[in-house]
Amino acid sequence: MAKDLLTPKLISEANRFCPGCGHGLIAKMIAQVLEERGVEDKAIQVYAVGCSCLISTVVRADSIQAQHGRAPAVASGVRRARPDAVVYTYQGDGDAAAIGLSESLYAAYRNENFTAIFVNNGVFGMTGGQMAPTTLEGQKTATSIYGRNTALTGQPFKLAELVAQMPVAYVERCSLTDAKHIAQTKRAIGKAFDNQLAGKGYSFVEILSPCPTNWNMEPVKAYKRLADVVSGEYKLGVLVDSEEE
Amino acid sequence: MRRMMKGNDAVSEAAIRAGCRFFSGYPITPQSEIVEYMSWRMDEVGGSFVQSESELSGISMVYGAAACGLRVLGSSSGPGFDLLQEGIGYIVSAELPALIVDVVRYGNGLGEIVPGQSDYWQVVKNGAHGDYHCLVYAPASIQEAVDLVSVAYEKSEYYRNPAIMMYDGAIGQMMEPVVLPEMKEHDPDQFDWAMKGRGGEPQKQITSACYYKHPVPQNYVDNLRNKYAEMEKNEQRWESYMDEDAELIFVAYGIMSRSCREAINEARKQGYKVGMIRPISLYPYPVKAFESLSDNLKGFISVEMSALGQMVEDVRLAVNGRKPVYNYATGKMIPDTDEFISYIKNVLEGKEESV
Numbered sequence: 085m086a087k088d089l090l091t092p093k094l095i096s097e098a099n100r101f102c103p104g105c106g107h108g109l110i111a112k113m114i115a116q117v118l119e120e121r122g123v124e125d126k127a128i129q130v131y132a133v134g135c136s137c138l139i140s141t142v143v144r145a146d147s148i149q150a151q152h153g154r155a156p157a158v159a160s161g162v163r164r165a166r167p168d169a170v171v172y173t174y175q176g177d178g179d180a181a182a183i184g185l186s187e188s189l190y191a192a193y194r195n196e197n198f199t200a201i202f203v204n205n206g207v208f209g210m211t212g213g214q215m216a217p218t219t220l221e222g223q224k225t226a227t228s229i230y231g232r233n234t235a236l237t238g239q240p241f242k243l244a245e246l247v248a249q250m251p252v253a254y255v256e257r258c259s260l261t262d263a264k265h266i267a268q269t270k271r272a273i274g275k276a277f278d279n280q281l282a283g284k285g286y287s288f289v290e291i292l293s294p295c296p297t298n299w300n301m302e303p304v305k306a307y308k309r310l311a312d313v314v315s316g317e318y319k320l321g322v323l324v325d326s327e328e329e
Numbered sequence: 330m331r332r333m334m335k336g337n338d339a340v341s342e343a344a345i346r347a348g349c350r351f352f353s354g355y356p357i358t359p360q361s362e363i364v365e366y367m368s369w370r371m372d373e374v375g376g377s378f379v380q381s382e383s384e385l386s387g388i389s390m391v392y393g394a395a396a397c398g399l400r401v402l403g404s405s406s407g408p409g410f411d412l413l414q415e416g417i418g419y420i421v422s423a424e425l426p427a428l429i430v431d432v433v434r435y436g437n438g439l440g441e442i443v444p445g446q447s448d449y450w451q452v453v454k455n456g457a458h459g460d461y462h463c464l465v466y467a468p469a470s471i472q473e474a475v476d477l478v479s480v481a482y483e484k485s486e487y488y489r490n491p492a493i494m495m496y497d498g499a500i501g502q503m504m505e506p507v508v509l510p511e512m513k514e515h516d517p518d519q520f521d522w523a524m525k526g527r528g529g530e531p532q533k534q535i536t537s538a539c540y541y542k543h544p545v546p547q548n549y550v551d552n553l554r555n556k557y558a559e560m561e562k563n564e565q566r567w568e569s570y571m572d573e574d575a576e577l578i579f580v581a582y583g584i585m586s587r588s589c590r591e592a593i594n595e596a597r598k599q600g601y602k603v604g605m606i607r608p609i610s611l612y613p614y615p616v617k618a619f620e621s622l623s624d625n626l627k628g629f630i631s632v633e634m635s636a637l638g639q640m641v642e643d644v645r646l647a648v649n650g651r652k653p654v655y656n657y658a659t660g661k662m663i664p665d666t667d668e669f670i671s672y673i674k675n676v677l678e679g680k681e682e683s684v
Contacts, residue, residue: 154416157387157390157393
């Protein structure tokens with residue numbers, strides 16, 4: 085019986101993510117949050133390209149696949165076409181922070197009333213672990229084989245801090261480091277949806293997530309790196325909460 | 330009631346009256362009037378208008394609203410239209426209806442803001458990667474543009490494939506008397522594929538048809554082949570003008586066909602038997618118009634406001650070697666009647682090379 089309680093109905097099959105990947109955890113939390121609020125049948129998820137696109141095979145809400153990076157713009161069209169729907173984007177860091185930066189920031193700039201889930205694992209995952217804007221200094225990837233040289237390529241990209249410059253409802257950065265942080269992540273996702281349901285505007289949750297495959301680490305070590313290294317570069321916490329202003 | 334309207338305004342109003350309730354776009358000459366018109370008109374009819382931060386974003390919003398079953402409009406010109414191609418490719422792949430307008434300006438890169446017909450290749454062939462065509466309509470007057478808007482929506486929905494209306498900056502910018510259609514409501518919920526949340530039903534997916542709709546590779550191939558074969562069989566549109574006894578037949582669309590028609594009338598007075606085939610659909614190309622050729626026909630002249638001559642390739646395919654084809658590519662100029670007649674003389678005197 086415990087299995088029934090733990091698996092949301094929106095999750096219809098085992099996920100296809102790599103062992104130790106954070107996407108599966110986040111998918112489950114999104115499904116739980118939607119079902120706890122009774123809005124799973126009104127949900128439209130907009131995803132784009134990269135590992136994140138597998139979300140539609142895990143969370144069985146109505147789904148639209150956008151072009152690479154364009155999910156926030158597609159969701160802006162959906163928002164207007166379906167005022168009663170619960171709309172959210174699900175994107176990785178290459179998708180939302182590199183090719184889709186303009187769409188990410190302009191959706192925030194317009195304070196679109198939808199929820200943005202942004203999964204930051206510091207690499208382009210699906211294409212084989214190339215450097216992303218979010219890659220840490222010195223981190224070895226398929227396009228930075230001696231370690232990221234930030235003098236040439238720029239510093240790790242802080243999308244949450246940029247979004248926080250816009251007139252949005254809510255921005256929080258979370259991490260999947262351990263049970264405590266996962267619980268906090270779920271609270272943040274919940275709040276981001278509650279804001280939308282209350283019509284408060286754009287709510288953005290950045291989630292630091294491990295990529296054992298492209299970090300070339302066993303999952304346990306990847307979670308330790310998330311706690312010891314990644315969370316040091318990317319500060320956790322609430323950046324914007326319009327309720328508290 | 331007839332009223333004087335600018336081409337871009339009339340097309341915008343025709344879209345509204347066909348039930349279009351979502352527009353997103355970015356200003357670029359000579360298309361900007363569509364953005365301007367929709368910015369106030371959408372609000373009046375309870376639709377949505379977004380002035381997007383880029384054409385990439387604008388067509389993405391159009392894609393999102395189309396996925397929800399709305400009648401949608403996108404538009405651009407020149408380098409802006411290039412940026413729409415990414416989204417058009419996805420709208421095609423997801424098998425969604427949509428109408429997109431290309432108000433063509435002349436030249437490569439940034440080019441110029443003057444009218445042109447040099448977008449033929451990217452609009453009629455396909456501007457994004459993959460195997461597809463958009464339905465392409467090329468009106469020659471503002472009234473015809475207005476009338477084709479509802480046709481384009483209906484065909485686009487029937488085939489689940491985007492349609493493009495392509496006209497040059499002259500038709501976009503000039504004013505003509507026009508009769509507008511009655512206001513029509515469109516129900517986005519009539520489509521079982523339209524996104525609105527599952528509502529207790531199984532999940533719906535809007536993504537490339539190769540994933541869920543036609544996961545068997547051969548089914549995907551067959552679906553594409555059958556769709557475009559049906560369009561080519563049933564959707565060819567053209568107007569023939571004085572071509573039955575003609576020695577030379579011009580092939581011209583859009584604004585060029587109007588100058589051509591005037592030149593034909595004058596040439597006939599001077600004893601030259603010339604006529605015209607005016608394609609109205611550019612995809613599917615009206616090859617049926619070229620089926621029976623009379624013995625006294627000496628050749629076809631493809632006329633187009635481009636430097637290289639783009640449509641002439643389709644004329645050659647339609648003629649298939651039965652008669653000579655001449656490429657009268659006029660750059661950014663529309664020839665006047667005297668120039669048309671001197672080109673006719675040159676062809677008849679063997680001074681022009683066929684292609």
